[in-house]
Amino acid sequence: MKNHPYHLVDNSPWPLTGSMGLMTTTMGTVLWFHSNEMWLMNMGTMIILLTMFQWWRDVIRESTFQGLHTKSVTYGMKLGMILFIISEVLFFSSFFWAFFHSSLSPSIEIGMQWPPLGIKPFNPMSIPLLNTMILLSSGISITWAHNSIINNNFSQTVQSMFLTILLGLYFSVLQAVEYFEAPFTIADSVYGSTFFLGTGFHGIHVLIGTMFIMISNFRIMKLHMSKNHHTGFESAAWYWHFVDVVWLFLYISFYWWGT
Numbered sequence: 001m002k003n004h005p006y007h008l009v010d011n012s013p014w015p016l017t018g019s020m021g022l023m024t025t026t027m028g029t030v031l032w033f034h035s036n037e038m039w040l041m042n043m044g045t046m047i048i049l050l051t052m053f054q055w056w057r058d059v060i061r062e063s064t065f066q067g068l069h070t071k072s073v074t075y076g077m078k079l080g081m082i083l084f085i086i087s088e089v090l091f092f093s094s095f096f097w098a099f100f101h102s103s104l105s106p107s108i109e110i111g112m113q114w115p116p117l118g119i120k121p122f123n124p125m126s127i128p129l130l131n132t133m134i135l136l137s138s139g140i141s142i143t144w145a146h147n148s149i150i151n152n153n154f155s156q157t158v159q160s161m162f163l164t165i166l167l168g169l170y171f172s173v174l175q176a177v178e179y180f181e182a183p184f185t186i187a188d189s190v191y192g193s194t195f196f197l198g199t200g201f202h203g204i205h206v207l208i209g210t211m212f213i214m215i216s217n218f219r220i221m222k223l224h225m226s227k228n229h230h231t232g233f234e235s236a237a238w239y240w241h242f243v244d245v246v247w248l249f250l251y252i253s254f255y256w257w258g259t
Helices: 014-035 039-065 069-103 127-150 154-181 189-221 231-256
Strands: none
Touching: 014 039, 069 189, 069 231, 127 154, 127 189, 127 231, 154 189, 154 231, 189 231
């Protein structure tokens, strides 16, 4: 029994195993770079994946089956997600800062022009424009899912989330095709570095967001969420809208204006 609305978590091994996995992965990555041996990095990755699965399993138990996520708890979780997205905004701001620092005043080392001498940029009216339309469409479908779950229409929620997942995977496939056909690499001056860092990290965020929505969709099909209790889905929707907005800035800056 308790006389407060907050959730004081039980003792858990997952923070310890998670930190062990991160350290193992870091050391394994160094070993891979220097000795071309991946066994330690793979072991660290497996530890992280197992920790994630079991930690999130416990969170689902606490929220869905034990009823420990009260309004005060979910408010704190939503606030944490907002702060996380703000940190992601600052993370991507560094890439845009690097891009505009070099493009607005090109130095003599890159030929005093932008794109640098010898760089053939992508046609912004080709795959990049198609990817823009795909992500904007996925933003519409995730909003449709949000509206459906609020109105207790679970069949449309599942359908629209499945459509969002397909659009996210389609975007990732087209991004991979674009990278495969790229006429420059990450080693080709500051243009290649900022381009592949910005679009590459965004691509990773698209994959993470797609998995986030997949898990939320699976939980909705298992009736873990309702119109009054869907913080996990709401966080996934916020994250996906953030990914959409970042891509719009990337498209306008890196593909259209920058070329």
